[in-house]
Amino acid sequence: MEFFMTMGQFFAILGVALAVVLPCIGSSIGVGKTSEAAAAVVIDDPGKFSKLLILQLLPGTQGLYGLVIGVMIMLNIGILGGNSNISTIEGLSFLLASLPIAFGGWLSAIYQGNVAVSGVSIVAKKPNESSKAVISATLVEFYALLSFISSFLLVINILK
Amino acid sequence: MAILEMKRIDIVALLKDGKKIIELLQRRGVLEISKQEEKDGFTFIDTSPAIGQFEKQKQVADKALSIVMSLCNLKPPLSLYGRKELSVDEFKQRADKVDETLKWAYEIILLEKKVDTLQNEYNQLCVKKDLLSVWKGLDVPFLYKGTKTTKAFIGSLPEFYTEESLRYAINLGDENLDLFDIKIISQSKEQTCVFILCHNSLADTLYARLRNLGFSIPEHTFSEKPEDRIKDYEDQMQKILDEKNKAWEKLLSYGEIVDDLRFLSDYLSMKIEKYNALNNLAITKNTLMISGYITVDKVGPLVGELIKKFTVAIDVNNVSDEEDAPVALKNNLFAAPVEDITESYSLPGKGDVDPTPVMSFFYYLFFGMMLSDAGYGLLMVIACSIVLKFFRPEESLKRNIQKFLFCGLSTVFWGVMYGSWFGNIVNVVSKNFFEYEVGISPLWFDPVSKPLDLIIVSLILGFIHIVVGLGVKFYALWKNGDKLGALFDIGLWYVVFLGIILLLVGKLVLSIDALQSAGLIIALLGALGLVLTQGRSSPTIFGKILGGLGSLYSITGYFSDVLSYCRLMALGLVTGIIGNVINTIGSIAGGGVTGGITLALVFLFGHAINFSINALGAYVHCNRLQYVEFFSKFYDGGGRPFKPLKINTKFYKFKEEK
Missing domain, CATH: 3.30.70.2750 (Alpha-Beta Plaits)
Structure with missing residues (x-):
């Protein structure tokens, strides 16, 4: 029990890891799938590369949101300045606070990737309509943003 | 609001002037020619065989051009400089050479094929020689x-x-x-x-x-000694190589006529366009008839010029409501750059107003808020200004650059408000290298330490955006004569919003009970008004009540629309924090020379990535806010873009004689 009471930093770091790793996994799946689809189009028409690049990058932002939450936790528990000293409850709170972006970012990146893959065929067949493909993909991204905002608000208020 | 008024124009002219008139129209590029209806006494010209031939020639020209470009390692001209301008005389000079150039283009393609075949033959001989070379030492025939x-x-x-x-x-x-x-x-x-x-x-x-x-x-059946045979192969290979090199050199020498090839390609696309237009004319024995749409500002000059130069009869009419007239936009310098954002959603249809002017302000504002770093904004402003000042980009590219210039200015504004200059680079540099931390403090507030304030600001801006969108709808309804509709559909919602604002302000900011109850009453009155009026199109009483009640449900729509603007906060925050993280990583090596070099490298690389990802994010989310939250309030779209007959070339444009 006593040992458990000193595990604050452990839980907080677990939170950092989840916040960064899961959205990054999701983003790499999303970006990867879109890029594969885009490559097939670029073979025939290299001129469409710049339009496709926008679609390819869209599912990549979740990784960034995750990183931001990760860094915010690090800053808040003071681990960047050396050793941190937080209680187990606080550590667990950081862990829980990381969950919205961890899961919201992870899954939304994958689903956004699916939308972007379909968008690639819009660009391939009707390049003038590409903005519609991009907008459809941002519809999904909004939920990653909501997750990010809730994680962010939780993280900065835990130690207040 | 600036949808240009369209006029319908009918021109009757002598058949012998036909070609010249079409050429003039193409040069002026102001008239969209529409297909003539079938009428007795009129016939049509079928130009499709000619078009087919031109298209084939254009393929040849383009192929020859790409061969020459790749062989001579020529780069396409930088798009920042735009197309090269030719005077009328230069055009005529070049047009005289077109037949010759076409011959060259055919020759280039033949030469390329020849080089290819020769290379194949050479490779085959090479293989044969290799197979035989193991027998080189044999001094008798096989x-x-x-x-x-x-x-x-x-x-x-x-x-x-x-x-x-x-x-x-x-x-x-x-x-x-x-x-x-x-x-x-x-x-x-x-x-x-x-x-x-x-x-x-x-x-x-x-x-x-x-x-x-x-x-x-071995299966060799020739009667010479292998060595002689090998020598024979080598001679043949040398001969092929010589021939190939000659063809190659000749191909390379065509690098000089790359300009002619470009002109040829342009010339042919102009011809194709022109002949396509000819398809739409109705002719009789001696006359021809051209009809089309023209924007109102161009009617005077075109009619004047046609009358001066040709024998014509011209009839200009207003466009009737049933006609499917094309749409062209005209906006001032501030709004014109975002016209393409409107266009890529959809051009205004019947009864729509042009959303561009209202949108432009919010577009720049929101873009800046999401990128929100004064350093990045400054870079955008500088880069765009340089291009606009020292290069001559084509109109569409120029507008894009102007758009990002305004976006950059807005980004600087918000960066100064938030105190973000390449993240916190000033703090990091001063702390690591001068041992005394200074920073540029935000003009308004630091979003990282006061994120709630930022959310509230974002939501308020979003609310204003939506209210303005409804205002545009109000304007459009009022202008089109549906004044009751404007008051009921929009005005009553305004009443509801006003009530809710008073309620919130009274409760959260001022804590005045009277204000709260006043707000509540106003909101309820507005809601009652909505219930009474929103079902008015339904024929039955029951339907009227149900429609009225149903309309209240759209309050949830407004609520979620407003919430959607918290992306303004989230994206702005992400830029700043990632910028800070980059600076922190860069300062790991501390001060001194190594620290300086590390910081410089990490700074350049990191901020380049952060800038591009966040600029992309700001751009797409900005578009989304306009399309999904703003346009949905008042805009239908569905207009057909105005496509005048004009010179649609890739490499050259033509100076107009004055």
């Missing part, structure tokens, strides 16, 4: 059978042998050693080529032994 008393075996064995080991492998016994002679021509791990001469008496046994070892006789 067909050599031996002398009167001897027999010759020429062939290969599928293993490595020296003379000794082969003798041993053949194993004809010591007494026969002198009766045969082995000469190894060449040897490798995979095969050994041998020439064996033996006495006739031994021939059969030897052949049987050799066969057991896997002896095979």
Whole structure:
């Protein structure tokens, strides 16, 4: 029990890891799938590369949101300045606070990737309509943003 | 609001002037020609065979151009400079050379094919020569059978042998050693080529032994010695190589006419466009009739010019409501750059107003808020200004650059408000290198330490955006005569919003009870009004009530729309924090020279990535806010873009004679 009471930093770091790793996994799946689809189009028409690049990058932002939450936790528990000293409850709170972006970012990146893959065929067949493909993909991204905002608000208020 | 008024124009002219008139129209680029209806007495010109031929020629020209470009390592002209301008005289000069250029284009394609074939032949000979080269040391022809008393075996064995080991492998016994002679021509791990001469008496046994070892006789049937044959191949290869080089050099020399080829391609696309337009004309024996749409500002000059130069009768009419007239936009310098954002959603349809002017302000504002770093904004402003000042980009590119110039200015504004200059680079540099931390403090507030304030600001801006969108709807309804609709559909919602604002302000900011209850009453009155009016199109009483109640449900729509603007906060925050993280990583090596170099490298690389990802994010989310939250309030779209007959070229444009 006593040992458990000193595990604050452990839980907080677990939170950092989840916040960064899961959205990054999701983003790499999303970006990867879109890029594969885009490559097939670029073979025939290299001129469409710049339009496709926008679609390819869209599912990549979740990784960034995750990183931001990760860094915010690090800053808040003071681990960047050396050793941190937080209680187990606080550590667990950081862990829980990381969950919205961890899961919201992870899954939304994958689903956004699916939308972007379909968008690639819009660009391939009707390049003038590409903005519609991009907008459809941002519809999904909004939920990653909501997750990010809730994680962010939780993280900065835990130690207040 | 600026949708240009369209006029319908009908021109009747003499048939003999037809080509010249079309050329003039193409140069002016102001008239969209529409297809003539079938009428008695009119016939149509079928230009499709000619068009087909031009298209084929254009393919040739384009192919020749791409061959020359890739051979001579020429880069396409930088798009920042736009198309090259040709005067009328230059145009005529070049147009005279078009036939010759086309001939060259055909020749270029033939030459390229020739080079290809020659290269193939060369490769084949190369393979043949390689196969033969293992026999180079053989100084008799393959067909050599031996002398009167001897027999010759020429062939290969599928293993490595020296003379000794082969003798041993053949194993004809010591007494026969002198009766045969082995000469190894060449040897490798995979095969050994041998020439064996033996006495006739031994021939059969030897052949049987050799066969057991896997002896095979080559299939070459020529009568020269292999060495001579190889020399022969080499001569042929040299000849092919010479020929290929000659063709190659000739191809390279065509690098000089790359400009002519470009002109040819442009010339042909102009012709194709022109002949397509001719398809739409109705002609009689001596006259022709052109109809089309023209924007109102261009009617005067065009009519004047046509009357001055040709014998024509011109009729200009207003566009009727049933007609499917095209749409063209015209906006001031501030709004025009975002016209393409409107366009890529959809052009205004009937009854729509042009959303561009209202949108432009919010577009720049929101973009800046999401990118929100003064350093990045400054870079955008500088880069865009340089391009606009020192280059001559084409109109569409120029507008894009202007758009990002305004976006950059807004980004600087918000960066200053938030105190973010490449993240916190000033703090990091001053702390690491001068031991005294200074920073640029935000003009308004620091979003990282006060994120709630930022959310509230974002939501308020979003609310304003939506209210303005509804205002535009109000304007459009009012202008189109549906004044009651404007008051009921929009005005009553305004009442509800006003009530809710008073309620919130009274409760959260001022804590005045009277204000709260006043707000509540106003909101309820507005809601009651909505219930009473929103079902008015329904024929039955029951339907009217149900429709009225149903309309209240859209309050949830407004609520979620407003919430959607918290992306303004989230994206702005992400830029700043990632910028700070980059600076922190860069300062890991501390101060001094190494620290400086590390910081510089990390700074350049990190901020380049952060800038591009966040600029992309700001751009797409900005578009989304306009399309989904803003346009949905008042805008239907569905207009057809105005596509005048004009000179649609890739490399050259034409100066107008004045």
